[in-house]
Amino acid sequence: MSTEAINVAEIFGQNVFDDTVMQERLPKKIYKNLKHTIEEGRELDLETADVIAHEMKEWAIEKGATHYTHWFLPLTGVTAEKHDSFISAPQPSGKVLMSFSGKELIKGEPDASSFPSGGLRATFEARGYTVWDCTSPAFIREDAAGAILCIPTAFCSYTGEALDQKTPLLRSMEALDTQALRLLRLFGNTTSKKVTPSVGAEQEYFLVDSDKFLQRKDLIYTGRTLFGAMPPKGQEMDDHYFGTIRQRIASFMKDVNEELWKVGVTAKTQHNEAAPAQHELAPIYAKANIAVDHNQIVMQTLKRVASQHGMKCLLHEKPFAGVNGSGKHNNWSLITDDGINMLEPGKTPHENIQFLLVLTCILKAVNKHAELLRESAADPGNDHRLGANEAPPAIISVFLGEQLEDVIDQLVSTGEATHSLKGGKLETSVRTLPDLTKDATDRNRTSPFAFTGNKFEFRMVGSRDSIASANIVLNTIVAEAFAEACDVMENADDIQKAIHDLIKEYAIENQKIIFNGDGYSQAWVEEAQRRGLPNIKSMVEAIPALVSDKSVELFEKFGVFTRTELESRAEIRYENYSKALNIEARTMIDMGRKQFIPAIIKYTKTLADTVNSVKAAGVDASVQLATLEEITVLLKEASRAQAELEKVTETAACMEDGADKAAYYYETVCPAMEDLRAPIDKLEMIVDKEAWPMPSYGDLIFEV
Numbered sequence: 024m025s026t027e028a029i030n031v032a033e034i035f036g037q038n039v040f041d042d043t044v045m046q047e048r049l050p051k052k053i054y055k056n057l058k059h060t061i062e063e064g065r066e067l068d069l070e071t072a073d074v075i076a077h078e079m080k081e082w083a084i085e086k087g088a089t090h091y092t093h094w095f096l097p098l099t100g101v102t103a104e105k106h107d108s109f110i111s112a113p114q115p116s117g118k119v120l121m122s123f124s125g126k127e128l129i130k131g132e133p134d135a136s137s138f139p140s141g142g143l144r145a146t147f148e149a150r151g152y153t154v155w156d157c158t159s160p161a162f163i164r165e166d167a168a169g170a171i172l173c174i175p176t177a178f179c180s181y182t183g184e185a186l187d188q189k190t191p192l193l194r195s196m197e198a199l200d201t202q203a204l205r206l207l208r209l210f211g212n213t214t215s216k217k218v219t220p221s222v223g224a225e226q227e228y229f230l231v232d233s234d235k236f237l238q239r240k241d242l243i244y245t246g247r248t249l250f251g252a253m254p255p256k257g258q259e260m261d262d263h264y265f266g267t268i269r270q271r272i273a274s275f276m277k278d279v280n281e282e283l284w285k286v287g288v289t290a291k292t293q294h295n296e297a298a299p300a301q302h303e304l305a306p307i308y309a310k311a312n313i314a315v316d317h318n319q320i321v322m323q324t325l326k327r328v329a330s331q332h333g334m335k336c337l338l339h340e341k342p343f344a345g346v347n348g349s350g351k352h353n354n355w356s357l358i359t360d361d362g363i364n365m366l367e368p369g370k371t372p373h374e375n376i377q378f379l380l381v382l383t384c385i386l387k388a389v390n391k392h393a394e395l396l397r398e399s400a401a402d403p404g405n406d407h408r409l410g411a412n413e414a415p416p417a418i419i420s421v422f423l424g425e426q427l428e429d430v431i432d433q434l435v436s437t438g439e440a441t442h443s444l445k446g447g448k449l450e451t452s453v454r455t456l457p458d459l460t461k462d463a464t465d466r467n468r469t470s471p472f473a474f475t476g477n478k479f480e481f482r483m484v485g486s487r488d489s490i491a492s493a494n495i496v497l498n499t500i501v502a503e504a505f506a507e508a509c510d511v512m513e514n515a516d517d518i519q520k521a522i523h524d525l526i527k528e529y530a531i532e533n534q535k536i537i538f539n540g541d542g543y544s545q546a547w548v549e550e551a552q553r554r555g556l557p558n559i560k561s562m563v564e565a566i567p568a569l570v571s572d573k574s575v576e577l578f579e580k581f582g583v584f585t586r587t588e589l590e591s592r593a594e595i596r597y598e599n600y601s602k603a604l605n606i607e608a609r610t611m612i613d614m615g616r617k618q619f620i621p622a623i624i625k626y627t628k629t630l631a632d633t634v635n636s637v638k639a640a641g642v643d644a645s646v647q648l649a650t651l652e653e654i655t656v657l658l659k660e661a662s663r664a665q666a667e668l669e670k671v672t673e674t675a676a677c678m679e680d681g682a683d684k685a686a687y688y689y690e691t692v693c694p695a696m697e698d699l700r701a702p703i704d705k706l707e708m709i710v711d712k713e714a715w716p717m718p719s720y721g722d723l724i725f726e727v
Contacts, residue, residue, distance in 0.1 A: 034285055036284075036285070038163040038164075038165070038285045039161075040082060041287060042160075045078075049075065064197070067129065069129075071125070072128055073125035075128065076125045076128035079128065080121065083172040084109065084121060086170055087169065087170040088170040088171060089109065089169055090109070090171050090172070091106070091123065092106050092107070093105070093155075093176040094173040094174060095153050096178070096315070096319060097186060098141075098187065098595050100488065100489065102323070104171075104173070128174065129155045130154060131176065132152060133151055133153060135178075135180050138186060139599070140591060141590065141592055141595040141598075143182075143184050143588075150180075150181040151178060151180050152178070152179055152180075152181070155175075155176050156176055156177055156193065158313070159313050159316050160287065160313075166327060175189075184591070185588055189491065191495050192491045192494060192495050194582055195495045195502070195583045196311055196312065197582075199499070199501060200219065201502070202505035202506045203357060203502075204218055205505065205506070206505050209512045209513065210377045212359075214361055215361050216361075217360040218365070220310070220357060220358075220497070220498055221309065221314075221356045222353060222354065222355055222490065223305065223306055223309070223314065224306070224318045224321075224354070226303065227301065227302070228301070228303075228325055228349055230272060230275070230329060230727055231335050231727055232723075232726060232727050234333075235718040235723055236335040238717050239723075240610060240618075241611075242337070246337060246338065246404075246487070247341055247607075248342060248343055249611050249696070250614065251344065251719065251720045252707040254724075254725065256299075256725075257345055257346050263296070263299050264295060264297045265295060266295045268293075268295060271332065271727070272727075274332065275328060275332045275334065276304075278332070279304070279325060282324050283324055287317075288317045289307035291305055291306055292304070293305075297347045298724070299346065299724040299725055300727050301347060306321070311494050314490065315489060318351070318489070318490050319489065322338055326338075337349075338487035339487060340487065341407035343724060344407075348414060348486075349485075350414055351490060352482045353481040353482075354478050354479070354480050355479050355480075356479070357381070357501075365377070366474075367477045370443075372426065373440035373441065373442060374443075376522060376526070379526045380522055383431075383525070383530050383533070385479070386421060386529060386533040386534075387529045388504040389421055389536055390533040391500070391504075392496070393419035394419075394565070394568035395500065395569070395574050396481075396493075396496050396500070397417065397419055397557070397559045398569050399484075399493045400481075400485060400488070400493060401559075402488050404486075404487065415483050416471065416542045416543065416548070417558055418471070419472060419556065420470060420471060420472065420536055420538040420551065420556065421472045422467040422472070422473035422474060422538065422539055423537055424466075424467075424474060425444055429444050431534060434530040434531075435527075438527050439527075467539060469542030469543050470482070470538070470539075471483045471542070499577060502581055503577055535555065538551075562596070562600050566597060566600075566682070566685075567682075569592060569596065570586075575589055594680070598680045598681075598685075600688065600689075601685050604689070604692055605672065605675065607696065608672040612665065612668055618716040619706075620661065623658050623710060624658070626711060626714040627651060630647060630650060630654065634647045657702045657706050658702075661702040664698040665699055667698065668695040668696060671691050675688055675691070
C-alpha cells in the first residue's frame with residue numbers, strides 16, 4: 024500500500040485548462056476576448072478561437088495528450104465522446120504535423136440520429152453538432168487510452184433542437200440570471216452583474232468485489248440485483264454509517280481523490296453510508312453547469328478506479344432490496360458575481376426583506392410546479408427508492424426549520440414578522456468540553472426539498488442520474504417566480520408596500536407546501552392528501568408533467584425548451600423506462616431458466632436421493648422429505664411465475680413505444696417480476712449454499 028504523501032495544492036487542477044493556464048498562455052487580447060465571452064455571453068470569433076485552440080493543443084501535448092474529444096451529455100444518461108488525434112495529413116517528407124483549429128475546438132459533428140431524439144431526428148437525418156461550452160474548462164483525462172483532451176460541449180440537432188442536458192441547462196441559467204438581476208436592481212443593488220446557481224452534488228454509491236459481480240447476470244445487465252434474500256444482518260446496527268473506512272476502500276478513495284483533484288473536481292467529503300458496502304463522496308459547490316460536468320466526471324472516476332482495485336462501483340438507486348438505496352443530494356443556492364448569497368437569511372431573517380421575498384418566491388415556485396420538480400428526479404431505479412425509510416417520499420414538500428417556519432407563521436397570521444427564533448447554546452455538561460452555539464433550526468433528512476442554512480437541498484435525485492434535469496427545473500421555476508414578483512414591483516406606486524404585500528401573499532398561498540415533520544410517516548401521506556399535494560409514486564405517472572400546458576408555457580416563456588423539445592423528451596422518457604424494464608424482465612427470465620430452476624432441480628434430485636438412502640437405512644427421513652416437499656412447492660410456484668413473466672414480457676415487447684407501453688410495464692410486468700422473485704428468494708434460504716448458482720447478498724455486501 025502506497026504511503027507517499029500527496030501535495031493536494033500542487034496537483035489540484037494540474038490537468039485543467041483553467042483561468043490560470045489561460046492567463047499564462049494566451050495573448051492578453053485573446054484572453055480578454057474569451058473572458059468577455061464567458062462572463063457576458065458574447066460570440067467568440069474564429070480568429071480568437073484559432074489562437075485558443077493552438078495554445079490548448081500545445082498545453083495538452085505537453086501533458087502527453089494525443090487525442091481530443093468533444094465531451095457531451097446526450098439523453099442516454101451517460102456522457103459521449105469521439106476521439107480524434109491531433110495529427111494532420113502527412114507532409115511530403117512523410118512526417119505529420121500536430122494541429123487543432125478554432126473550428127475544431129468550437130464545433131464537432133456526431134451522428135445525431137444515433138442518439139435518443141424522441142422523433143426530432145429520423146435515421147436518415149444524421150447531422151448534429153457539438154458546440155464548445157467555454158464556461159466549463161477543458162481538461163485532460165488519463166486512463167488506459169492515454170491522455171485525452173476533453174472539451175465540454177453542448178449537443179444540438181441540425182435544425183437547432185437540444186439533444187442533450189447541457190443546452191437547456193445553460194438556457195435556464197441565463198433565464199434565472201436575467202430575472203434575479205431584475206429583482207436585485209429593485210432592491211437597490213447596482214453592483215452585481217451576474218447571478219449564478221451554485222450547486223453541489225453529494226454522490227452515494229456501493230462497492231462490490233469484481234469476481235462476485237461477474238457471477239451475477241442481474242448486476243451485469245441491469246446494475247441491480249433482481250433476486251436475493253436478506254442475510255442475517257443488514258444495516259440495523261447502524262455501525263456502517265460514518266464507521267471506520269476499511270483499508271481496501273480507503274485505498275480506493277485515495278486514488279479517486281487524486282484523480283478528481285487533478286481534473287479540478289473539489290472532492291471534499293468521504294464517508295461510509297448507512298448500508299453495508301455503501302459510501303458517499305461530496306464536492307465543494309460550483310457553478311451549475313460545471314457542477315453537472317464534475318458530477319459526470321465523479322461517476323466515471325468511481326467506476327474506473329473501482330475496476331483498478333478489483334471492485335465494481337454500483338450507481339443504481341436500489342442495487343439491493345432490504346437495505347438503503349443511493350441518491351444524489353442536489354444542494355442549490357444563488358450567488359452573485361460579487362459574492363452575495365441570495366439565500367443567506369442573516370441573524371435576523373424577519374428583518375431581511377430581500378431574503379424573505381426570495382424565500383417566498385421559491386415556495387411559490389415549488390408549490391406551483393411540484394409535479395414538474397418530481398418528474399425531474401424520475402428514474403426507473405428511483406421508483407424503488409423514493410418513499411422508503413431511506414429517501415424522501417414521492418410527495419414534494421419544503422422543510423424550512425423552526426426559525427423560518429416561525430417567521431412564515433407570523434406573516435400568515437399577522438401580516439408581518441417581528442422576531443426570529445435564536446439558536447442559543449448547547450450545554451454539554453462536561454467541564455472539559457466547550458459549550459456550543461446551536462443553530463436556530465434542526466435538520467430534516469426526510470424532506471425532499473430542505474432549507475439548510477443558506478441553500479436548498481433537493482434530495483430526490485437518483486444516484487446514477489445527471490443532476491442537469493433537476494437544476495434545469497429549479498432554475499426555470501424560480502426564474503418565473505422572480506419575474507412575476509418583479510412585474511408587480513416595477514408597476515407599483517409604493518414599491519416597499521408592494522414587496523411587503525407580495526411576501527405576505529406568497530407566504531399565505533403557499534404555506535401548504537411547508538412541512539417540518541416526519542416525511543417517512545403514513546400520517547404525512549394522509550396529511551399531504553388533505554392539503555392537496557400530489558403523491559406521484561412512479562416515473563410513468565410523473566412523465567406527463569413534462570408536457571402539461573403549465574410546463575410548456577413555463578419553458579417556452581423563458582426559452583429553455585420548445586413544445587417540440589418537451590414532447591420529444593417525454594417520448595424518450597417513456598421509451599427509456601420501457602427498455603429498462605424489458606431488460607430487467609428478460610434478465611430475470613434468463614436467470615430463472617438457465618440458473619435458478621436447473622440448480623434447484625439438481626438439488627431436489629440430490630435431496631430425493633438422500634431421502635431414499637435414509638429410508639433404506641431404516642432411519643426416519645421426515646425432515647429431509649419435508650424439505651424436499653417445501654422446495655418442490657416453491658419450485659412449482661417459481662415455474663408458474665416464470666411462465667407468466669415470459670408471457671407478459673412478450674406482450675409488452677409487441678406494443679408500440681409510448682405511454683401505454685410504459686404503463687403496461689409498470690402495472691403488469693413489474694408485479695410479474697416480483698411474483699417470480701418471491702419464491703426464488705425463499706428457495707435461497709432453503710437450498711444448500713454450495714448448490715446456489717451465484718453469490719448471495721451476504722457475499723456481496725459484507726465481503727468487499
